[in-house]
Amino acid sequence: MPPSSTSTAMAPSSSSVSSAATAPAVAGEKPPLLELVNLWKRFGDGPAQVTAVSNVNLKIREGEFVCLVGPSGCGKSTLFNMVGGLLPADDDGSILMHGRPMADGALLGKVSFMPQRDLLFAWRNVVDNAILGLEVEGTPKAAARARALEMLPDFGLKGFEKHYPHQLSGGMRQRVALMRTFLFERDMILLDEPFGALDALTRAMMQRWLLDIWARYRRTVLFITHDIDEAIFLGDRVVVMTSRPGTIKCDEVIELPRPRDAGIVTSPEFIEIKRRLLGAIEEEARKSFVSTTGGAG
Known part of the structure; x- marks a missing residue:
């Protein structure tokens, strides 16, 4: 980190x-x-x-x-x-x-790019949405998930690892999207x-x-x-x-x-x-x- x-x-x-x-x-x-x-x-x-x-x-x-x-x-x-x-x-x-x-x-x-909308996938939970960029880049999923879990507290998402977008507030969805952006280092x-x-x-x-x-x-x-x-x-x-x-x-x-x-x-x-x-x-x-x-x- x-x-x-x-x-x-x-x-x-x-x-x-x-x-x-x-x-x-x-x-x-x-x-x-x-x-x-x-x-x-x-x-x-x-x-x-x-x-x-x-x-x-x-x-x-x-x-x-x-x-x-x-x-x-x-x-x-x-x-x-x-x-x-x-x-x-x-x-x-x-x-x-x-x-x-x-x-x-x-x-x-x-560069890491975040548009106006959070663009979270409805079928992926918080962690799986956050690691999407790393997966596309070729990072092994286990390693990507470990990095995301380490970062969750900084983004106020600890305890919401398995929640899906429809279970999150607007601010939490934006934090997931920003976490995805920061994870893509x-x-x-x-x-x-x-x-x-x-x-x-x-x-x-x-x-x-x-x-x-x-x-x-x-x-x-x-x-x-x-x-x-x-x-x-x-x-x-x-x-x-x-x-x-x-x-x-x-x-x-x-x-x-x-x-x-x-x-x-x-x-x-x-x-x-x-x-x-x-x-x-x-x-x-x-x-x-x-x-x-x-x-x-």
């Missing part, structure tokens, strides 16, 4: 904008875990062609928790699917892992709105629990959310995308102390970060609305 570890549009102070996406590497410094270089994705041809993602440049260091936000339709999921190896990037740009370019298909299996974890379908109280509990798990296992996380409070609460950085075609509008370093508890959302520092980021997102949402309605009010 891994060891335990404890330019926005609103003119923020210079310390609030991350230089991680643009600063040159220092001699001898490790390359970023993930680097997106001039990344594009277009769908279709000719007049009907749609550019979903344009000229995205982003660096994510090992162990960072980076949240990705933006208006609906800005290309967040398209970007995720490219990083996850489910969609090829256009020839204009490239994706690098540990400084090495990833050719088409090479990213499959290099990859350096980077992609989480696409994993708490979006949960009620507000369960969602808040799951956010605090996820931070505890992240601190313990210290994986690198790229997290999509529409909830700006969630992004600030969870992230080391919050990256805002523009309206389509999506590119990086701003990259805010969240300099709030860790560990974080529920009370931090009422702090003046949290509220000021939220003001800046909401301004950036609302500006892009207005652009998106105007482009799809022709300016109709």
Whole structure:
């Protein structure tokens, strides 16, 4: 088991904008875990062609928790699917892992990916759902089950080993899906709105629990959310995308102390970060609305 570890549009102070996406590497410094270089994705041809993602440049260091936000339709999921190896990037740009370019298909299996739905199999119990990725990878079932049983307490699932999905609450189902993602030991974890379908109280509990798990296992996380409070609460950085075609509008370093508890959302520092980021997102949402309605009010 891994060891335990404890330019926005609103003119923020210079310390609030991350230089991680643009600063040159220092001699001898490790390359970023993930680097997106001039990344594009277009769908279709000719007049009907749609550019979903344009000229995205982003660096994510090992162990960072980076949240990705933006208006609906800005290309967040398209970007995720490219990083996850489910969609090829256009020839204009490239994706690098540990400084090495990833050719088409090479990213499959290099990251752990959890979509919005838990996608648990109804006929498999908690442990058998959790070890699915390991089984597909070729890990012997006995060894996979032993690893899952060791991890159950960390995910609040001890005593539920033989329960089936229909016997679990929504939050417990999400914990099973996250456990499956963490068991599939990859350096980077992609989480696409994993708490979006949960009620507000369960969602808040799951956010605090996820931070505890992240601190313990210290994986690198790229997290999509529409909830700006969630992004600030969870992230080391919050990256805002523009309206389509999506590119990086701003990259805010969240300099709030860790560990974080529920009370931090009422702090003046949290509220000021939220003001800046909401301004950036609302500006892009207005652009998106105007482009799809022709300016109709």
